[in-house]
Amino acid sequence: MDTAISRASDDDLIQLVTAEGTRTEPSEFTGLVEDITTDKLRDLYEDLIVVRRIDAEATALQRQGELGLWAPLLGQEAAQVGSARALHPDDFVFGSYREHGVAYCRGVDPTEMLRFWRGSTQSGWNPYEYNMTTPAIIVGSQALHATGYGLGIKFDGADGAVITYFGDGATSQGDISEAFGFAASFNAPVVFFCQNNQWAISEPVTLQTHITIAERGRGFGVPALRVDGNDVLAVLAATRMALTRAREGSGPMLIEAVTYRMGPHTTSDDPTRYRSAAVDDEWKKKDPIDRIERLLDAEGAMDDALRARVKDRADWTAAELRRGCLGTVEPTAMSVFDNVYADPHPLIAEERDAYATYLAGFEGAQS
Known part of the structure; x- marks a missing residue:
């Protein structure tokens, strides 16, 4: 494990499946997903499709005036599904406001995801039911909360782990730096998962930092990996490694998942004002869903039955999402x-x- 960390320290992206859908040469990380059979790969593909459909339906609901706001995750499905499927049931998740895919993988009813954005509730779901917090709107604050929770795990003598999600923009917040420093000093079992989607609202990551985000973590004494965030298998492998280290008492780790926000920062944003279509087109070639479709097809595992199964699941989820959203009992002034x-x-x-x-x-x- 330590060898894999040192070999990745030059910040080459960990990748197990290329954008063309072919497997890369075996590495230390390949062994971490040896259990992903063809059937499990199909399940990951279903996750990606369903999560994208949830996002599309929620975006449509917002455009139709049924939600006050929505933070789309289009393009980041592999980063969320791959990392979430690496978690154990007793691991605890501290998300930001964009981890709808993680919430889905943790078993959160999609309707519960929307109540917060509809203004129907002051929170969302019971965090202890799913071992995942509700959306954190204050940018970066969740990393400090995760570090404190991780210290609680350590003081209790438990062997669990905690993971916290944030975007590249959050790394410019003091909260993230404080969390890095505190977690490193006290060897907290925390995995810091940065979805580097290249944009903090209208500001590119290249303006925020002249080094990689992984290097920022190392500056605080937190070992770090950079992974192709559009490669669901690579993300799964890297997150498994980081969580194993945390559970074994080896302390925190930072994963920088390099991906791309295909849509707006939120539904109140217009990315065409600050981002060229050419850049979008370049990243579309790296689409995380297309990548796994090509891999399944190349390995003879993609067929009409799978497509029909996944479509039915996505359609059913979207219909339930809409029904649940429109059927939500609105709060009264006295509530x-x-x-x-x-x-x-x-x-x-x-x-x-x-x-x-x-x-x-x-x-x-x-x-």
Whole structure:
């Protein structure tokens, strides 16, 4: 394992499947996915398709006025699916606001993903039910939370691990630097997973840093790998390595998954104002789904039955997503006082009564 880390220290991208859908020469990382049979590769392909469909349906719902906002993940499916499928059930995930694919792989009902963006809830889902936090809007804050959770694992003498996701833009935040330093100093079992999608809203990663993001982590004493983020097998292998190190007590690790945000930063963004179509076209040739389709086809594992199965699953998921979103019970003005404390609290009761009286005054004015 340490040999693989040192060999990757020159920041060559770890890649197991090329953009053309052919397998690369065997390496230390190949052995980490030897258990991925043809059937399991088909399952990963299904994950990629379904996650992209969830994203497309949610984007459409936002455009139709059913969601206040959405952070698309188009192009980043392999980075999310590959890393999420490396996790054990008891590992804990601290995501940002774009890890819809990770949430899907953790078993989160897609409808629960939308309630936050629809304004139907103050959070989303129960984090302890899926061992994954709800979206973190404050950029980079989740890395500190993950580091603290990792220290708790260490102090408890447990053998679990924690993973936290963030984008390249978050690495310019102080929170990420503090998390790197703290995790390295205390040997916390944390995997820092950076989805370097090349853009922090309208600012390219080349403006944020003149070195790789992996090097930034190493500067704090955190070993790091750079992986082809559009190669689901390479991401799976790298994440398995990092999680194994964490569970064994070898401390934190940073994975820089080099990928590309094909769409806008959020649905309020227009990437055509700052990004050329030529760059988009170049990255489309590296599409993570096309890559696995080509691999399956080359290995005689792609057929009409698989295509039909995956399409049915994606269609069903999209329909359930839309049905659940439109059927969500909207919160009332008074629901802001719900779930503030686990038990009844006199201050909340007082504030609820005062606010109810305030709202009633408007009703009287209208009459």
